[in-house]
Amino acid sequence: MNNEAMNSKQTIESYMKQNNIDKAYELAEAYVKASPNDPDGYYLYGYLLMLKDQDQNASLIFNKGLDIDQKNALLNFSIGNLLNKQHKSTEALKYFCKSKLFNPSIDFKISLKNDFNNLNILFGSMEIANQMHTSVKGLKKLGLNAKSINYYPGYLGYKNDYTLNLSSIEDFDIADLETKKLASELISENNVFHLFFGTSLTLDHSDLPLLKELGKKVVMQYWGSDVRMYSKAVKLNRYVKVKNMDEEQIKRHLEFISYYVSDCLVDYELAEYVKDFHTNIHYIMPAIDLSEYKVVEPTKNDKPLIVHAPTSPEFKGTPYILRAVEQLKQYYDFDFKLVQGVSHEEAVKIYAKADLIIDQILTGSYGLFCIEAMAMGKPVICYISDFMKEKYPKDLPVISANPDNIKETIENFLRNRDRSEDLRIKGRSYVEKYHDMNLICSDLYHVYKNL
Secondary structure, eight states, rough: HHHHOOOOOHHHHHHHHTTTTHHHHHHHHHHHHHOOOHHHHHHHHHHHHHHHHHHHHHHHHHHHHHHTTTTTTHHHHHHHHHHTTTTOOOHHHHHHHHHHHHOTTTOOOOOOOOTTTSEEEEEOOOTTTTTHHHHHHHHHHHOOOOEEESSSTTTTOOOOSSSSSGGOOOHHHHHHHHHHHHHHHHHHHOSSSEEEETOOOSSSSSHHHHHHHTTTTEEEOSSSSTTOHHHHHHHOOOOOSSSSSOHHHHHHHHHHHHHHHOOEEOOOOHHHHTTTTOEEEEEEEOBOOOOOOOOOOOOOOOSSSEOOOSSHHHHHHHHHHHHHHHHTTTTTTOOOEOEEEEEHHHHHHHHTTTTTEEEOSSSSSHHHHHHHHHHHTTTOOOOOOOHHHSSTTOOOOOOOOOOTTHHHHHHHHOOOOGGHHHHHHOOOHHHHTTTBBHOOOOOOOHHHHHH
16 A cells, blocks of 8 residues: 555545544545555445445445455445344344454454244264265254255265365465355354364354354364374274374364364264363264165175275275285185275165175274165174273174284175174164164254253
């Protein structure tokens, strides 16, 4: 900004302080014409129009300023004020949120009355094992308004109500702008925020203090590598591998999130990592829409098909499984299918043909892949640690195996295929009892009501 422009704005402000609105207005109008690319000039001009009770013209001027600088706090705040005067509270809140998100240090408070008799639920911003989509579907069946937004779509092809592919935006400033614009709209339209995997609606988590200030209901659901710390994990399970060895970074992230979000959702293993941070811990099971998974009768082929589908081979124990399969093929006639890089829809078709599913043999707990397999009546091998055996329901019908005995476990199945019928029946029954989308979403509803 050159000295002449600065002096002109100071002169306008001086006349405003003297309550000489007409003169200030005259100078502001001239300034905007002379300096059409200065958003501050549009703010001064629009503000003076408001003082002259020309709200409609003021709104036009403020929006012209925003065309130049979408992040301008004063312009966004001013439009919010105009909309508030017109009793357009949702629209007004969107602009108030923009001013706060783009300028977190701005000094004004947003007064908002939340109506929690009508829950508008938003899931975001990372899809994990189709859980956002499934939860939205289940909550809608309960008559609730729920939607999801995913910033990290992948090859699995999960469906969400809103998608913004951040990996396709190379410029951080553009990604920051787009997420904050979208967050402003979503915050103004919803009152319950169910966040996944330590993410939120903005890249810098500036939405978390805003959501707290607005009195919105917020819960964070953790899923594994976002909170799993090796020093604690290895005490529960000696086979475990973790993706993030920087425990101080994990702790700092948990400290920040838990300062603004008191409630979290976890399973019993992950509770060990977050219990020192979050005030309220709620336990929840993964959900599955059983209408999409029919029990598939076992194949009549003499040559069984074994399927393994790792999203993260190193952390699922895939090298141990492949080594065991190669050794066993020297003595047994069977097919083995490694499922990677295909959509979830295509993967499920392959699972349906399997005689045995192998999930993971390192983590010590089961995930959605195991649940899907049991829902289709498939026997499943998955390592269940001693710690989690005590936490899971006693009727869990999973064949537990680890790197030390995976070969013998697969061999035992190949020798005794007829014994798997009992597992098929128990697997489907277990999923119906503990993972049915309708049951899980009913639990979620009660969590939201009590936040």
